[in-house]
Amino acid sequence: MANAIEGDTAFAAGILRSCFGQGGDFTVVVEEQIDSEGSAAEAKRTEFKVWSPLLTSWSAVFDKMINSESFMERHEARVIITDFSSTSVETFLRFLYSGVVEGPLEALVEVCALADKYQVEKLQELCTQAFEKGLNARNASQVFVSAARFQLPDVRRMALETIWIMAEDALESCPCASPELLEEILEPGLICTSNAELELLLNGWGPRKKRKAGEEETVLGTLEPVIERHLLRMKEESARMSAAYGRSLAAFGTLPVCAASYSEDIFSWLREACDSWASRPPFLGFFLNVVLGPGSFDFCLTNNEPLEQYASNRRPFHMTANSITWMLPHDSVYLTGLSFARDMSEQVHCRVFCSKDGLHWHLAADSAKATIEAKTPLPLSRPAHLVKWFKLEVLEGDFYNNLQVQGICKDDLR
Known part of the structure; x- marks a missing residue:
């Protein structure tokens, strides 16, 4: 029946x-x-x-x-x-x-x-999805402060990254934050706007003058020492940048810009930055260094364009059972994501490592022989610090792709 x-x-x-x-x-x-x-x-x-x-x-x-x-x-x-x-x-x-x-x-x-x-995992998952979709410059500061209060480290990190990346709008008004939280926002030098623009933002938060005897301290007053310290830090950074780059750039009528930058493809962004410099410094050697693995003696036979075309993600490259390492000579990266520029076959297995010194390596992602669509974020194991080195290791299959590194790039002089 x-x-x-x-x-x-x-x-x-x-x-x-x-x-x-x-x-x-x-x-x-x-x-x-x-x-x-x-x-x-x-x-x-x-x-x-x-x-x-x-x-x-x-x-x-x-x-x-x-x-x-x-x-x-x-x-x-x-x-x-x-x-x-x-x-x-x-x-x-x-x-x-x-x-x-x-x-x-x-x-x-x-x-x-x-x-x-109360361990309601589905609700946690849905809230996290809401944060990933809805965080923006208008709400990031308040979400950051609330996440710190309720001890939600992942939400706190997402909100903080949004503040850094969308700084000009997110910091248009003073965050209702403690001095410690404002330090966390300003300290790493990862705010993606120039020091000149950030100085205008900080000065626009309101008058900063000493209280008279008997006057109650305002929220901005409690943040005053933090603001003043970072205004001084920015002046010192600008001086270091001018000393390092100013003479060579002055001949072309430009000045060094003291700012961090966010990109979803840092290697490609470095190529664009190189092209924008009037002095035209060499891409390989100044913006990026590349080291091919020990089995790469035939790399140029299967990849016959200039090496910088592959290093800067302008062209996909072939690689089998080998590795390629990128190193940023003058910058460090706050890593937020990794992906591949093209679809990845399940026949290919590769791993991505990162390092701050080229000696101690952190496994950031593993493709695990899975089919991966282009530009899909890989499950990321975040390093605990800024990094300068990235290594792609192909274990199985014929890799024909580009690695895309997503994050905030800052000059080491900052």
């Missing part, structure tokens, strides 16, 4: 979603302190009635809490939350009923922290 199966899961999901707030057998209590201007903080208590099977199905933490005799929450049929806002808890609970998370990106940082604490 044949079975007939028809269904409408979307309709069922909509019904379940509408059940939120319609009762339950378990109470989630949120106790939070609400600051009142001119008076002491007031306690606010919010209660949500929910069904315990939903909590236990989504969360291993709630499952243990509700189904273990040793937990007070099981016997009282309630949990008290004191470290998150009622708004974020409501968003969190609505997700358990609907599978949908929605809200301003800045608010989702706290929701993501809730998902992390």
